[in-house]
Every structure is written in structure tokens, then in C-alpha cells.
Amino acid sequence: MDALTTTALTKRYGHRELPIQRLARRLGRQPSGDVLALDDLSISVTEGEIFGFLGPNGAGKSTMIRLLLGYLHPTAGSATVLGRDIVRDSVEIRRRVGYLPGGIALYDSLTGERLLDYLGELTGRPPTRRAELLDRLEMSARTMRRPVRDYSRGMRQKMGIIQALQHDPELAILDEPTEGLDPLMQRAFYGILDDLREAGRTIFFSSHVLSEVERVCDRVAIVRRGRLVALEDVARLLERRKRNVELRVADGDLPRLEGVPGVSAIARTADGRLTCQLEGDVGPFLAALAGHSIVDLTIEPAHLEEAFLELYEDTEPDDGEPATAAASAGETGEAGEAVA
């Protein structure tokens, strides 16, 4: 079952439309001065998965989250969260969802304990996970008795994570959750996410830190200028990306790799090394090396960062045509090719 589904979700920022502007839009004219923050976005997030929502600043990540939680109203399209419509059932959705805003601001005059009590009471559900979260994120009872104004940036971020997850929500929407956390706390946070996944909770995770998305997410959607660029399994995305290869042979007899499936950008250096890029199945490449005395062979592991950059480079000149890369969770296989 889907925890979250959007269908052609579109958000256009700008002046509120007057009737004459609405008519002009229906006649196909774009209102002037408007910004298309999210364009025809269709995705599905399956229950129990950790879903990464990627894109650089201004790509539309926060707009998407704000639409899901009712801060913004969609210009077109629809979406459901936990089976509820985001426009009609916003209050009910927020009862069942935990949200960590990006760059969270908290009430400075309250103590940490009072703040969590207050936000927990507003949620109306018991804070069943609070004690565990406080322990794992190393927020001591003494710290919780201090006013929030005394907290460091990292401690505020930890408070943000705790307030979002303390009531054990069915779906957690986390906007840049590790911002300001030190590496140890990042690791503790990843452990919390793993536990939530095991408990069947769904995490919608917005980030531009690709290494952490690679570390924790099952699937990713990549957005660019409000459009979906790709939606697929992290593993599949890594599999598809080109790995850098460098090899050296003993006798200077470099193998001929031209025409080998998956091999491209072949270059030979003066000192007898060969570099190339390798994509997909490594079998044909290894077969081509057979019979050569390989002294050294390096294949760099695939990282999401490079896959991400490749996708962005592929889609750079896209100012004119709208993207058509809408895909759903059930179409993961096909979605792998869904690159605008």
C-alpha cells in the first residue's frame, strides 16, 4: 500500500489569480511573473520504505513537503498521504505524520522538556518514542531542563528530530534531517531510521547530502526545477552509473576495449596506463582483459553523487519542454529509464 501518492501535482507561486487571469490561463497563456515551483509531479511512496527526495536548493523539495502538509495549496493535481487527501484532510494527515522542517526554529524561552511536552500535547498522541530518542541522541535529563535558547545548533536539530518522531508517526517527513549534526550523531540518527524501517514506518527524506541518501534510502526521486528527473531504487541507480576504471599491464600490451559493451571514454596514457568508464555488467569487460598480464586494476565504487551529477548533466538544457518523467513505485523498473 502507498503511504504517499502524488498525481500531476503542480504548484505555481505568484499573485493570486484574478478571474481574467484564470481565463487567460485556460486559454493557454502563462501568467507573467509567476514561478513554477513544482510541475506535474507524480510519485508514490510505499509503506515501510525510506524514500529520498533529492535535488539542489530551489529544486522544489520544500514546496513538495509543504504541499503534502497543507502549508501550501496545489495549483493543479492531487495527492494523498496515508490514504487521505492533502486538501480536504490536512488536519487528519498531520495527526499521523511527524514533520521536521528544514532549519527548524523552536521556542527559545521554553525548556527542552516543556517544548516536547507542548508539541506532544498538540499532536494529541502519547510520546511513546521520546525516551528512546533522547537516549540515542544523547540528550540528557539535565540538558532537557535547560531553556532552548542555550542549545547549540546541533542540539536544536536533535530536538527537531525528537519532536517529529516522539509520537511514533506512521509517516515521518524529514527535511534535511542531519543538518548541523556531528558525524557520531548522524550515525545514531541513521540507526534510528533503520529501526523505524524495521518497525514498518515510512520515511520521506529530503536532502541534498547524497552520501546519506545513499546510506539510508531504499528509493530516490530526483527533482530539478520542480520536475521529476528520475525515480528508482538507489541500488539500480548506482548500478547504472558509469564507474571510472584504471588499469596497468606488465608488458605494455594494453587490451583492446573498443566495442566492449558498457565500456566508454577509453584513453591510453604515455606511462602505459589505460583509463575508461564502465557501465552496467562487468562481465564483458573482464572477458576482454583475459590473457593480459594485469599489474594493477582500479574500479572506483559507484556513488550516488556521480549518478546525480550525470542525471543533471543529461538534463541541463531543459528550459523549453516540460518533463515527462512521472513514474510510480509500481513502475520502478521502467522508471529507471525515466530520465527527462
Place this chain on the structure above:
Amino acid sequence: MSWTFFKHLWRSQRAKLLIVSVAIFGWSTFLPVIYQSFGSQMKALIDSGVIPKQFTSFGGGDVFSLGGSIALGYIHPISIILVSIFAIGLTTSAVAGERQRGTLEVVLARPLSRRTLYATLFVGVVLFIGIVLAAAIAGTVVGSAASGLLGELAAERLPLLWLNGLLMWGAIAAIGLAASVSFDRLGPAIGVTVAIVVVSYFLEILGSLWPDAQGLQPYSLFHYLAAREVLAGTTDVAGLALLAGVALAAIGWALVEFPRRDLAAPS
């Protein structure tokens, strides 16, 4: 109405409420004493012609009668500033200020509709203003008693005086909240509200000091804060209805505008 949110509002404002209530109590105690001590001398001074008659009434108040001195206390900048701490300061910061600081994000992430948030804020602000005005009336009673003027005070009309003040300040609070839900930043919200209050105050005071400008007074909300008339038993019911109408219009605006606004991420 959210009880949890209301409790938070109460806790965050109670110290301020206590200070403002004590201050306005003191101020209201002071005015009957002034009337009792200097009223006859001031009247003699006016009657001698040294001070122009136009200056004998400041916004419907004076120091020549108990009712006039109480009215002066209500329209005086000191009490205006004290009540404005809630009617303008709290209302404008409650939504626009929290939007600007980013703290509204975590509240609106909870199962709380914007209308519920607004209704709770409005009830809270009206309650705080009601408490401050009650402190002012208590100060009036204590000051009158201390000056031996309790017999002159129409005690049975004090609840109506409280209601008159509540309607006038309630209308201003409703305008403040309407501005607050309409803007993302505190500056414009407070600017619009203060501008309305200052212009309104200026029209009332100008009309009271300059007979040629009396025609401007009905355009001022402060014109309908008629303490002297209320205490004299000549309450202008239409004026009270007008204040209620202004408040309802501002409430209506906020209840329509706030839920349909897009709340972009705080910058």
C-alpha cells in the same frame, strides 16, 4: 479552539499580563485623585480664560468631573500604550511574528487547523484585554474610594464601561490579527495596525480639540469609547454596535484569508 495552544499562550503572556494590569490599575487609581485634588482649581483656571476652552476636553475626557477624569484615563496615551501591548503587540506577533521567526512551522505541523489557531488566539487576546480593562475599572473604584468620591461613581454602569472598552479594543485586536494572518513578516502587520490606530486616535483627538474637525470624529474607533457618556447613563448603543461590526468584519476577513493563504517556508 485548542486548549493546549491556549495554555501555551497563557503561560507565555501571564507575566506581561500581570505587569500591564498592575500598571493600568495604578494609572486608573491616580485619575480620580487628580480630579479630587485639582479639578476645582483647573476649572477656575479655565473659567478665567487663561486657557482656551478648546483645551478643556481631550478626547472626551477632562478633569472637571469624575466621569470626565475616568474618560480621560481611558483615552490618555498611557492607557492606550498599555492596552496596545496586547491589542497590537500580541496580535501582530502571534501569526506574522511567529511566521517570521519560523516557530509557527512546528505548531502548524500538528493537527490544528488555521481557523482553530486563529480562534484560540482571538479568544486569548480578548481575555487578556478584558483582564486589563477590569484592572483599570478596579483602579477607578479604588481611586474613587480613596478620594472619598465613591458616592459620585455610578457603580452599576461599570460593567457597561468595561464592555465598551472591550468592544473598542476587541475591534483593534481583530484588526491586528487580521493583519497578522495576512502577512509573512511582522513589519507590515504591525505597520498596518499601528497606522490604523494612530490615524484613528489622531482624528478623535483633533476633533475634540478643534471644533472645525469634529466631523472627523465619527471615523475614529476611539470616538466610540465613550466612558463619560456610559457613566452618565447616555450610552450610544449604535456606537457599540459599530465597534462590534468592525470587529466582526476583521474576524470574517481573517477566517477567510488565513486558511486559503499559501505559507511559504520562512526565509
